[in-house]
Amino acid sequence: MNRREFMQCAALLVSGVAATRISMALSDEQKHYLARANYNRTPANYFNEAQRRTVAAVAETIMPATDTPGAIDAGVPGFIENMVQDWLNNAERAIFDQGLAELMASTQRSYGKSFEMLEPAQQSDCLEALESAASDSAWYDFGNTQRVFVSDAPFICQMKELTIWGFFTSEAGATQVLRYEAMPMTFDGNRELGPDDSSWAGTPY
Amino acid sequence: MIQSENYDFDAIVVGSGISGGWAAKELTEKGLKVLVLERGRDITPGLDYYGEHAPDWKLPYQGKKPRELYENEYPIQSHGYALNEGNRQFWNNDKDNPYVFDAEKPFYWMRADVVGGRSLIWGRQTYRWCEQDFTANATDGHGIPWPIGYRDLAPWYSHVEKFAGISGEALGLDELPDSEFLKPMEMHALEKTIQGRLRKKAPHVHMTIGRVAILSEDHNGRAACHYCGPCDRGCSTGSYFSSHSATLPAARATGNLTLKANAVVERLEYDAQGGRVSAVHVIDSKTGERSAFRARLYFLCASTVGSTQILMNSRSEAFPDGLGNRSGALGHYLMDHVYGVGVTGIFYDDMDRYWFGNRPNGTYIPRFRNLGGQDDDAGFLRGYGYQGAAMRMDWKTGFNKKGFGAELKESLRKPGPWVFHLAGFGEVLPQYNNRMYLDAKKVGRFGIPQVGFDCQWGDNERMIRDDMLEQGEGLMKAAGAVFTVRMEEMGEPGLGIHEMGTARMGDDPAQSVVNAHNQVHGAPNVFVTDGACMTSSSCVNPSLTYMALTARACDYAVKQLAQGRL
Numbered sequence: 010m011n012r013r014e015f016m017q018c019a020a021l022l023v024s025g026v027a028a029t030r031i032s033m034a035l036s037d038e039q040k041h042y043l044a045r046a047n048y049n050r051t052p053a054n055y056f057n058e059a060q061r062r063t064v065a066a067v068a069e070t071i072m073p074a075t076d077t078p079g080a081i082d083a084g085v086p087g088f089i090e091n092m093v094q095d096w097l098n099n100a101e102r103a104i105f106d107q108g109l110a111e112l113m114a115s116t117q118r119s120y121g122k123s124f125e126m127l128e129p130a131q132q133s134d135c136l137e138a139l140e141s142a143a144s145d146s147a148w149y150d151f152g153n154t155q156r157v158f159v160s161d162a163p164f165i166c167q168m169k170e171l172t173i174w175g176f177f178t179s180e181a182g183a184t185q186v187l188r189y190e191a192m193p194m195t196f197d198g199n200r201e202l203g204p205d206d207s208s209w210a211g212t213p214y
Numbered sequence: 215m216i217q218s219e220n221y222d223f224d225a226i227v228v229g230s231g232i233s234g235g236w237a238a239k240e241l242t243e244k245g246l247k248v249l250v251l252e253r254g255r256d257i258t259p260g261l262d263y264y265g266e267h268a269p270d271w272k273l274p275y276q277g278k279k280p281r282e283l284y285e286n287e288y289p290i291q292s293h294g295y296a297l298n299e300g301n302r303q304f305w306n307n308d309k310d311n312p313y314v315f316d317a318e319k320p321f322y323w324m325r326a327d328v329v330g331g332r333s334l335i336w337g338r339q340t341y342r343w344c345e346q347d348f349t350a351n352a353t354d355g356h357g358i359p360w361p362i363g364y365r366d367l368a369p370w371y372s373h374v375e376k377f378a379g380i381s382g383e384a385l386g387l388d389e390l391p392d393s394e395f396l397k398p399m400e401m402h403a404l405e406k407t408i409q410g411r412l413r414k415k416a417p418h419v420h421m422t423i424g425r426v427a428i429l430s431e432d433h434n435g436r437a438a439c440h441y442c443g444p445c446d447r448g449c450s451t452g453s454y455f456s457s458h459s460a461t462l463p464a465a466r467a468t469g470n471l472t473l474k475a476n477a478v479v480e481r482l483e484y485d486a487q488g489g490r491v492s493a494v495h496v497i498d499s500k501t502g503e504r505s506a507f508r509a510r511l512y513f514l515c516a517s518t519v520g521s522t523q524i525l526m527n528s529r530s531e532a533f534p535d536g537l538g539n540r541s542g543a544l545g546h547y548l549m550d551h552v553y554g555v556g557v558t559g560i561f562y563d564d565m566d567r568y569w570f571g572n573r574p575n576g577t578y579i580p581r582f583r584n585l586g587g588q589d590d591d592a593g594f595l596r597g598y599g600y601q602g603a604a605m606r607m608d609w610k611t612g613f614n615k616k617g618f619g620a621e622l623k624e625s626l627r628k629p630g631p632w633v634f635h636l637a638g639f640g641e642v643l644p645q646y647n648n649r650m651y652l653d654a655k656k657v658g659r660f661g662i663p664q665v666g667f668d669c670q671w672g673d674n675e676r677m678i679r680d681d682m683l684e685q686g687e688g689l690m691k692a693a694g695a696v697f698t699v700r701m702e703e704m705g706e707p708g709l710g711i712h713e714m715g716t717a718r719m720g721d722d723p724a725q726s727v728v729n730a731h732n733q734v735h736g737a738p739n740v741f742v743t744d745g746a747c748m749t750s751s752s753c754v755n756p757s758l759t760y761m762a763l764t765a766r767a768c769d770y771a772v773k774q775l776a777q778g779r780l
């Protein structure tokens with residue numbers, strides 16, 4: 010399954026629609042993949058199907074599956090929907106809604122397609138453009154990560170923060186991308202770090 | 215102990231936190247029938263530690279703090295660093311239990327509301343006071359002299375340390391006397407590198423591993439730490455010292471303990487004829503029902519502010535300004551520590567070194583300023599120490615970088631450079647104007663007058679802050695930091711969570727509230743053994759000293775009782 014096929018599956022999974030309804034022909038591999046357990050376990054119900062597909066594709070573009078799981082494998086789209094529904098305040102939610110609507114409209118305008126149907130390079134271009142327009146936001150300030158949230162952060166920053174947070178605190182992100190050890194039993198302050206080793210997940214203390 | 219029909223118990227202890235747990239243990243082990251009254255709800259250790267070992271993905275919002283809830287119900291507690299969804303059940307709900315908060319001059323009253331009190335969520339750093347701490351007031355004339363010295367407390371430090379289990383490294387320093395230690399925890403690779411450089415370039419400072427009430431080896435039937443990390447969610451192996459892991463089980467084992475949760479102490483009743491307290495008045499927080507209990511001895515261990523609130527609310531003809539308050543000192547000389555100030559350095563050393571296990575402890579640099587006399591270049595009195603710890607940057611410190619996709623994922627996946635932080639804790643002078651009071655016009659949900667605060671740091675605290683920054687920056691350079699960031703802003707009073715004073719100890723009843731044995735002047739069967747009794751503040755974390763003072767006062771009280779003097 011190539012990335013594009015995978016993204017199609019992901020779009021179907023997170024929106025819970027049948028492939029026929031958005032006239033999509035599925036390969037056997039895709040069908041097999043879709044038969045797996047639904048990884049979107051969150052009860053949030055804030056987005057419509059189209060929004061859900063776009064949000065999932067944006068999250069996956071930010072944190073893609075590589076040789077390790079990506080945002081969709083990690084259930085990040087469901088996390089984001091939850092956070093937008095319950096955790097963002099009204100003003101932040103309005104920024105999110107508007108940003109998402111603008112992104113959805115602009116990909117239609119520029120490419121005649123929705124975001125999730127674009128080529129990866131086009132998806133990256135869209136997000137790069139949003140990021141360069143947002144680049145003077147306080148969200149990017151050096152060292153500005155030990156706070157709860159930047160309330161006036163633009164849509165792209167909200168998406169990045171929720172995606173990255175949701176990803177590295179997810180089970181897949183913590184155990185398969187980072188390393189996680191619930192019961193270390195010992196403390197060794199002088200472990201060798203190999204050039205390819207990941208950080209530890211979790212709350213150190 | 216012989217029971218008299220007039221008494222419900224031999225002793226009543228108010229509060230089940232660090233001090234109250236110790237009072238319960240010591241008094242029950244000496245044979246007294248003890249009632250512990252605790253306003254918080256009871257919990258079953260282990261079973262009720264729902265946050266323990268919960269990975270991020272099982273926490274609400276995967277660990278992002280629920281802001282709305284905190285703003286509405288925990289506006290004070292969420293102002294500190296420690297409240298989170300793994301430990302919220304232990305904290306005070308600020309909406310339910312308000313106090314008079316002055317936004318212009320804030321005092322953040324950080325408190326627990328549960329059996330075990332803040333022993334469940336404390337940072338577990340444990341340091342002895344030194345002789346200079348006890349003589350500071352007499353030497354520079356701030357506050358009144360302590361009636362006790364290091365020699366009085368040293369055996370009691372040993373007594374509590376042997377039971378609690380303190381891990382640390384002996385240094386033989388006068389300014390930071392050694393405890394009875396279990397083996398020290400290990401340092402991170404970078405911390406060892408820094409320690410080595412400081413030895414050469416800043417030989418006047420000593421950097422050591424944190425001294426901490428956590429078992430580095432099995433001890434007294436409790437298991438050694440398994441390095442899971444976030445202790446503040448509770449520890450089902452009882453590896454860190456809390457009332458639940460250590461003192462309350464010991465008290466229970468004697469068969470002499472009765473613990474009543476949801477029991478809010480309103481006031482003590484003073485019997486002017488007998489010259490002593492005759493009863494404690496209690497409100498059940500669930501039903502609102504009122505009751506009274508009688509005992510020979512009363513130990514106030516409701517924390518600094520909690521105990522003084524009770525004394526202030528115990529007015530009588532004999533004590534119109536609050537029990538034991540003939541001096542007018544009650545409520546005054548409120549202290550905390552200079553907190554929130556420090557220096558962070560970034561290091562590119564030991565880049566191939568990492569760690570295994572979550573060490574629930576940091577490093578410590580004991581006070582090195584104004585030792586044994588005033589330093590020539592110090593415009594301030596007293597001193598400060600630094601807590602510090604090394605860690606490596608990771609996705610949590612770098613998620614706001616630019617970029618997308620595989621490259622971003624890869625860069626956030628791996629550890630970044632090391633950071634080492636020096637967090638100053640500075641001594642605060644005892645000042646009459648820094649005080650707590652009761653606001654008769656505002657009452658809480660049980661009809662008890664609310665506490666208010668009037669407290670601000672002064673010039674000496676600000677000079678300590680300046681020195682912490684200047685010296686800290688120098689130490690970072692000596693340690694090899696390639697880049698440093700200063701945390702310049704002092705936390706408001708209360709945020710150090712080392713609040714103390716307000717019922718200070720002294721020989722002179724005209725100037726103090728309790729005597730050298732924590733006994734209330736004029737009410738000899740009442741003892742205040744928590745932070746309220748502190749006459750000065752030192753710069754080290756205070757709880758070990760409360761433990762030692764409590765054990766010492768219990769010993770004295772029971773001896774007095776045996777001699778028929780109480």
Ligand SMILES: Cc1cc2nc3c(=O)[nH]c(=O)nc-3n(C[C@H](O)[C@H](O)[C@H](O)COP(=O)(O)OP(=O)(O)OC[C@H]3O[C@@H](n4cnc5c(N)ncnc54)[C@H](O)[C@@H]3O)c2cc1C
Pocket residue numbers: 228229230231232233234235251252253254296324325326327328329330331332333335336337338339340477478479480515516517518520521524711712744745755756757758760
């Ligand atoms: C996040 C955090 C980190 C800390 N780190 C450290 C550290 O590293 N080292 C250190 O030495 N100290 C530390 N402290 C401070 C330490 O927790 C306190 O000094 C210590 O708990 C004080 O013990 P105590 O028994 O006097 O009060 P507490 O432990 O607060 O217990 C008082 C108890 O009395 C109860 N109570 C209050 N009023 C009443 C009433 N009217 N009736 C009945 N019961 C009442 C309370 O509910 C509470 O359970 C830290 C505190 C916090 C919150």
Ligand code: SF4
Pocket residue numbers: 428429438439440441442443444445446448449450451452453454572574
């Ligand atoms: S780190 Fe150690 S002391 Fe802390 S909770 Fe885990 S096992 Fe207990």
